[in-house]
Amino acid sequence: GLSFRSTKGCWATNLSQQCLRGSSRLFVPPSPPVNPEEVKEFQHFISLSKKLLVMTGAGISTESGIPDYRSEKVGLYARTARRPIQHSDFVRSAPIRQRYWARNFVGWPQFSSHRPNPAHWALSTWESLGKLHWLVTQNVDALHTKAGSQRLTELHGCMHRVLCLDCGAQTPREALQERFRVLNPKWGAEAQGLAPDGDVFLSDEQVQSFQVPPCLRCGGPLKPDVVFFGDTVDAAKVDFVHKRVKEADAVLVVGSSLQVYSGYRFILTAWDKKIPIAILNIGPTRSDHLACLKLNSRCGELLPLIDPPEQGSSLQSCC
Template sequence: MRLGGVLRCRSVIKQQYVPQHKPVLSDDIKRLEEFLLSKPNILVLTGAGISTESGIPDYRSEGVGLYARTNHKPIQHMEFLKSTNVRKRYWARNFVGWPSFSSTQPNASHHALARFEREQRVQAVVTQNVDRLHTKAGSKNVVELHGSGYVVKCLSCEYRIDRHEFQSILSMLNPVFKDAPSMIRPDGDVEIPQDYIDNFQIPECPDCGGNLKPEIVFFGDCVPRQRLDDIAKMVYCSDGLLVLGSSLLVFSGYRIVLQTKDLKLPVAIVNIGETRADHLTDIKISAKCGDVIPKLFDFKSK
C-alpha cells in the first residue's frame, strides 16, 4: 500500500470513534473567538471528545462510544481493591493495550490549545482524560482531574513507577503473552480472551508487597481533595470556562461548571450533542472540536 493509502487508512481508523456531527458554522467559530478575545484568562476543561480524533474512543457517544460497542463496563474502584481476579483482568488487558494507547498522538485541537497557552490566551487546561495528549502536544499547565495512565502506584505505600518501565516488568513476567486483540478503551484497557487473563502474572510492590494500580481515579473513587481545591482556585482566578468534548455527565467535571456559574462567570461549550450543562452555557456549539478549536486565532488562514 502506498503512503497516501496508509495515511487515509489511519485517518479512517481515528475517525471511527467520532460521533456523527454537522459541519460547524463560520459564525460559531467567530462568536467563540470573540468570546475568548475578551477573556484572556479562560480555564479550559477537556473530556474524551477531544481525544476521539486521535483514535481513543469515549464512553458514551451514540453508536461509537465504548458503551455502544461492548457490554463491558469501566473498572470499578472497589472491585479493583477487593478482587485479585479483577486486578489480574485489568492488568492483562491494560498490558496488551498499552503499546497502542501510549503511542497515540495529539491531534490538531491539542496542539491548538498548547499554542493558545504560549500566546497567553488560556490560563490552563483541566482534563478528564488520562491519555497525556495535552502534555505531548506541549501544554505546560495541565491538571489531570482523573489522574494519568502513565504512572503506576502502590495502594499501601508511596512506591511509584513509570508505566513504560512497568510494561517492561510485565513483559518479563509474561513472555508469551502476545497477539491479543487490541480494541482500545478510553483508559488504555482492551478486550482480550479469558485464557490470556487466567495465565497473566502481575507483580507485587517491590517495597511492601502491596497491590499496584494505575494512578487513575476509577469509577466509584474520589478525586483527591487537594486536586479539587487547586482546580477551585483556578476557577476563582479565571474569567470564564471553556468546555471541550465532554458531556459533563461525570460530576467531577460538571462541578467545575457549577463553580464557574456560582462566581457568575461565563461558560462556553464545544461538544457533539447535548451536555449536562447546556442550560448553564453562554455559548454552546454542537460540533467536533477539531472543526472549531484549530481555526481559532489562525490568522494565517484568514
C-alpha cells in the same frame, strides 16, 4: 483486531488496518460542518477573555483515535455491554487486578503511541501566548502533556504513571511494561476491539496464566495512577481547581458531556460566580442550559480556527 504475542523471545504487536488509521472516524460521532457565524461568535468569546480556563474531556481525544464512553453510537456504552472497572473491585480482588493488567498490557503499546491532534496543539499554543489561564483535563491519556501544555491539572490522573496501593510509590508505566514482558515470556493473547483508557477485550481463559509483578519497594499491589469509577478525586486537587475557576473570567468546556460530577461541579462554580461559559462538544451536555454559547463541531476542526492573541475588555456583555 489486536494481538500481542511472543515470537522467539521478541514481543510483537499486530494492529488491524482499522487501528492503524487512527480510528478517528470510528470514535467521533457525526457533526455538522463548521458554521462561519458560530466561528465568529466563538472568536468573540475567546477574544474577550483575559483569564480563560479550559476543561477538556474524552471528546478532544477521540480525534486522536482513543474511544470514549458516552458518544452517541460510537462510545463504549453504545458499542458493547461492557462497563469500566470499578475502584472497589480492583482493590479487593487479585483476579480482577490480574484481568485488568493483562488487558492493559496488550493495549498499552497502542494506547501509549497516540499523538496529540490539532485541538491539543491549539490549546498548547493558547497557553504559550498567555491566553489560557489554566487547563483542566478529565482525560488520562497524557496528550496535553505531549502537546506541551504545562498549566495543567489532570483531574483523574494519568495512565502513564503507576502507584502502589500499599506504600504509594510511583513508577513510569513503561517500566512496568518491561516487567510484564520478563514475567510472561511465552504468554500471548488476541483481543477484539479497543476500549478507553488503554484497555482491550480478552477472554477469562486468556488471562488465567498472566503474571502480575508486585511493587518493587514493598511487594504491594500496583494500580494505574488514575481515578477509577467509584473512586473520588483527591480533595486538595478539587480545591486547587476551584481556585483556578474563581480566578478565571471565562470557562470553555471542550469535548465533555459533563455527566461525571467530578467535572460538572466546576461548571456549577463558574455559574455561581457568574463566569461566562462556552461549550464545544458534539451532542448535548449536562450544562447546556448554563452556557451562553454551545457549539457542536469537532474540536480539532474548530479550535485551530480561533485567533487567541486578540484581547478585549470584558466578557460580561458577551453573555
